[in-house]
Amino acid sequence: xxxxxxxxxxxxxxxxxxxxxxxxxxxxxxxxxxxxxxxxxxxxxxxxxxxxxxxxxxxxxxxxxxxxxxxxxxxxxxxxxxxxxxxxxxxxxxxxxxxxxxxxxxxxxxxxxxxxxxxxxxxxxxxxxxxxxxxxxxxxxxxxxxxxxxxxxxxxxxxxxxxxxxxxxxxxxxxxxxxxxxxxxxxxxxxxxxxxxxxxxxxxxxxxxxxxxxxxxxxxxx
Numbered sequence: 227x228x229x230x231x232x233x234x235x236x237x238x239x240x241x242x243x244x245x246x247x248x249x250x251x252x253x254x255x256x257x258x259x260x261x262x263x264x265x266x267x268x269x270x271x272x273x274x275x276x277x278x279x280x281x282x283x284x285x286x287x288x289x290x291x292x293x294x295x296x297x298x299x300x301x302x303x304x305x306x307x308x309x310x311x312x313x314x315x316x317x318x319x320x321x322x323x324x325x326x327x328x329x330x331x332x333x334x335x336x337x338x339x340x341x342x343x344x345x346x347x348x349x350x351x352x353x354x355x356x357x358x359x360x361x362x363x364x365x366x367x368x369x370x371x372x373x374x375x376x377x378x379x380x381x382x383x384x385x386x387x388x389x390x391x392x393x394x395x396x397x398x399x400x401x402x403x404x405x406x407x408x409x410x411x412x413x414x415x416x417x418x419x420x421x422x423x424x425x426x427x428x429x430x431x432x433x434x435x436x437x438x439x440x441x442x443x444x445x446x447x448x
Contacts, residue, residue: 269304269426270297279430282312283345285333290342296349296371302426303350303368305399305416311435315442322447331446340445344438346372347401348431355420355427356381356395365398378402378411395419397429401439412439 265272270287273280283306287294296302312333320330333341349371359366365380380398397419401412414435421428436442 263421265421265423265428267423268298269302269423269428270294272421272423272428273297273306279308280306282309282333283307286312286341286345289333289338290345292372293342293345293349297426299425300371301351301353302371303352303354304426304428305348305350305397305414306428306430307348307435307437308431308433310433311431311437314435315437318436319443319446322443326447328447336446337448343373344441344445346370347375347377347439350377350379353426355422356397356429359397365400367402376402376404399429399431403439414439 267275273284273287277284287297297304316331316333323330347370350368351371351374352368359379359381362379362381365378368377368379369375370377378400380400382396382398383394397416399414399416400408402408403411405411415432416429417432418430421430438445
């Protein structure tokens, strides 16, 4: 059964990458970023300048004014889900709804409260680059900016050719689900890190991430 689920997930991600331009090889977020990049503006403005990558995120933010304002003026660290992360989640949900003869769900008509609760997990209180997490050998628990939900951040240095630990920096960003057993956590890797704005740090999630940390279909298939 687990093998079937894994195969379905891989198919979902493959389809998402085929239909979305931000999954193409020339996307600026396909390669890890080792240095802090500076953007002249706030977190929200950065997202608005990258619609090919973040239009889905912006749609959800338009329906979540509190979270939108946090990205506009709060001090935050955003683990930014991309269009393909949302597309994979929607595809998975609507495949099930099709089998159940239910109408399709979109980001425009999905339950707003559930969407906001899920999106809050990606917005961490405080403005910290990856260097802040270096000293935490087992990673660091952090809290979300609106609902104070507990997430977990683990700093990692990838291996470069012929040099262990000499490659780019990445973060394993996890939803512990209020569980102490780490094997049951939902995890995602970053694809780019340390984009500095006037009010926050942006880390961009891997294209393999499915928005919601496993909750999207469960919460929205009503």
